[in-house]
Amino acid sequence: xxxxxxxxxxxxxxxxxxxxxxxxxxxxxxxxxxxxxxxxxxxxxxxxxxxxxxxxxxxxxxxxxxxxxxxxxxxxxxxxxxxxxxxxxxxxxxxxxxxxxxxxxxxxxxxxxxxxxxxxxxxxxxxxxxxxxxxxxxxxxxxxxxxxxxxxxxxxxxxxxxxxxxxxxxxxxxxxxxxxxxxxxxxxxxxxxxxxxxxxxxxxxxxxxxxxxxxxxxxxxxxxxxxxxxxxxxxxxxxxxxxxxxxxxxxxxxxxxxxxxxxxxxxx
Numbered sequence: 001x002x003x004x005x006x007x008x009x010x011x012x013x014x015x016x017x018x019x020x021x022x023x024x025x026x027x028x029x030x031x032x033x034x035x036x037x038x039x040x041x042x043x044x045x046x047x048x049x050x051x052x053x054x055x056x057x058x059x060x061x062x063x064x065x066x067x068x069x070x071x072x073x074x075x076x077x078x079x080x081x082x083x084x085x086x087x088x089x090x091x092x093x094x095x096x097x098x099x100x101x102x103x104x105x106x107x108x109x110x111x112x113x114x115x116x117x118x119x120x121x122x123x124x125x126x127x128x129x130x131x132x133x134x135x136x137x138x139x140x141x142x143x144x145x146x147x148x149x150x151x152x153x154x155x156x157x158x159x160x161x162x163x164x165x166x167x168x169x170x171x172x173x174x175x176x177x178x179x180x181x182x183x184x185x186x187x188x189x190x191x192x193x194x195x196x197x198x199x200x201x202x203x204x205x206x207x208x209x210x211x212x213x214x215x216x217x218x219x220x221x222x223x224x225x226x227x228x229x230x231x232x233x234x235x236x237x238x239x240x241x242x243x244x245x246x247x248x249x250x251x252x253x254x255x256x257x258x259x260x261x262x263x264x265x266x267x268x
Contacts, residue, residue, distance in 0.1 A: 004088075004089040005045070005085060005089055005161060005164075009044055009045065009085075009161075010157075010158060010161045010162060011158070012044050013041060013044055013045075013081050013085060013157055013161065014153075014154045014155075014157040014158040014161070015154065016031075016037070016040055016041070016044070016081065017037075017077070017078050017081050017153035017154060017156075017157045018150035018151070018153050018154040019031065019150070020032045020037060020077055020153065021077070021149050021150060021152070021153045022146055022149060022150060024077075025149060026146075032077055033055075033059060033077070034055045034056070034058040034059040034061075034062060034076045034077055034079075034080045035052065035055045035056050035059040036055070037055055037077050037080045037081060038051040038052050038053070038054050038055015038056060038058070038059075038080050038084060039051055039052055039055065041054075041055070041080060041081045041084040041085065042055075042084060042088075045084060045085055045088040045089075046088065047084075047088045050084060050087050050088055050097075051080075051084045051088075053094050054080055054083055054084050054087060054094065054097050054098065054101065055080045055084070057094065057098055058076040058079060058080050058098070058101055058105075059076070061074075061076060062074075062076045073109070073112075074102075074105035074106050074108070074109060075104075075105050075108035075109065075111070075112060075153075076101070076105050077153075078104065078105070078108045078153050078156055078157060079101040079102070079104040079105035079108065080101065081157055082100075082101070082104050082156070082157055082160050082161065083097045083098070083100045083101035083104065084097070085161055086100060087100075104156075104160075107156075108152075108153075108156055111152040111153070111155070111156055112152060114148070114152060115148040115149045115151070115152035118148035119145045119148055119149070122141045122142075122144055122145050122148075123141070123145070125137075125141050126138045126141035126142060129141065210232070210235070213231075213235075214228050214232065217231065
């Protein structure tokens with residue numbers, strides 16, 4: 001185990017990964033998102049900025065990707081936890097952390113498949129108990145389904161962090177330059193690809209003006225993303241308000257007060 005990470009930190013990160021998949025499948029509070037996971041991983045490791053940078057980047061990669069029809073997709077959530085821990089321990093940059101996160105997320109697909117296999121067995125048992133009208137055991141089988149899902153995230157995190165970054169560094173050093181270079185390039189391309197996939201399903205043509213406003217604010221006004229989001233929220237609230245007034249047949253009339261200021265007056 002690496003000197004810069006304690007067993008308590010490893011357990012906290014592993015338990016968070018186990019709880020996050022449960023939350024994503026059941027309670028749906030929002031702990032499974034890569035950005036939120038990066039925040040908590042950063043808090044546990046003592047470097048929130050690194051956690052948010054890694055989690056936010058991996059969140060962009062996951063945009064437009066969904067586990068529809070029981071499909072297993074790259075586990076960016078687990079990758080966020082592991083790569084954040086190693087990045088903080090080794091003082092690695094964002095590109096190196098993302099280069100590490102990509103193969104981890106792809107490897108964790110296998111654990112996801114194993115969890116689904118285990119739950120298929122449990123569900124067949126639940127169906128058998130349902131035919132016997134033994135509903136207590138049906139409930140038990142469904143509750144036991146939490147165990148394979150949680151272990152599919154807990155074990156990879158715990159084992160990889162327990163082996164330490166030296167083991168991972170040795171494995172990465174043994175990897176050819178073309179492989180690591182390709183992973184770094186993919187780390188730069190995938191966030192843009194995620195946004196492109198998301199935009200494909202959004203009514204961009206209808207609301208292209210808003211896309212243009214956001215682009216100009218970031219590219220020319222150098223407004224940070226939080227600022228752009230707040231401006232978008234304000235515009236959205238104004239539009240909703242105006243639509244409500246139109247539905248109520250209350251046209252908005254612009255008036256000027258004695259100081260020459262323009263305001264809005266509702267014509268009842």
